Amino acid sequence: MSSRVVIWLLCTGAVFLAWSPYAHHNESAASTTSNRTQAPTAPDDTHVLASAAHVTIDHGVHVELRVTNVADHSVELDFPSGLTHDVVILDSLGHSVWRWSDGRMFTQAVRNTLLAANESVTYQVRWNPMGRKGSYTAVALLKSNNHPIEQRAAFTLP
DSSP states (O other): OHHHHHHHHHHHHHHHHHHSGGGGHHHHHHHHHHHHHSOOOOTTOOOSEEEEEEEEESSSEEEEEEEEEOSSSOEEEEESSSOOEEEEEEETTSOEEEETTTTOOOOOSOEEEEEOTTOEEEEEEEEOOTTOOEEEEEEEEEOOSSSOEEEEEEEEEO
16 A cells, blocks of 8 residues: 555655646756846847858868857856757759768757857868869858858869
C-alpha cells in the first residue's frame, strides 16, 4: 500500500511541475535577461550590425564571416537551431557547388547570443575545392531570425 502512495505522490508532483510557471524557466529567463540588460531594438533598425565576408586561399578555401555590433547597446541574436551560420559556394553560373551545412546535424534548440556594444563574432569555414579551377562566389550567411545577414565574396581558383 505504501508504494502506491509514493507513486501517486510522485505522479502528482510531476504534473504540478509540468503545469507550474517554472516549467518554462529557460524560455522566459532568456527574454527576461535580455530585457533587463538592453534597450529593445526596433524591428526596422538595420544599422546595429556591420558584417564582412573574406576569402583566403591556401591549401583550401577559407571563408570568414565577421559580424560586429556597431550600436551603443547590446544586441541579441536569435537562432532557431544550432545552425548559427552557413557558407554556400556558387560557380560562375550561380549554381551551388558546395554548402558547409550539408550532411551536418544541428541541435533543434532555440539559441540566443548576446553581442555587447562594439563586440564582434567571427565564423570560419574551410572548403577543399579538390582541383577545381575558375571563378566562384562564397555566400556567407548569419542564420539569425531577427538579424539575418548575407555577405558575398568573389574569388578565383587558378
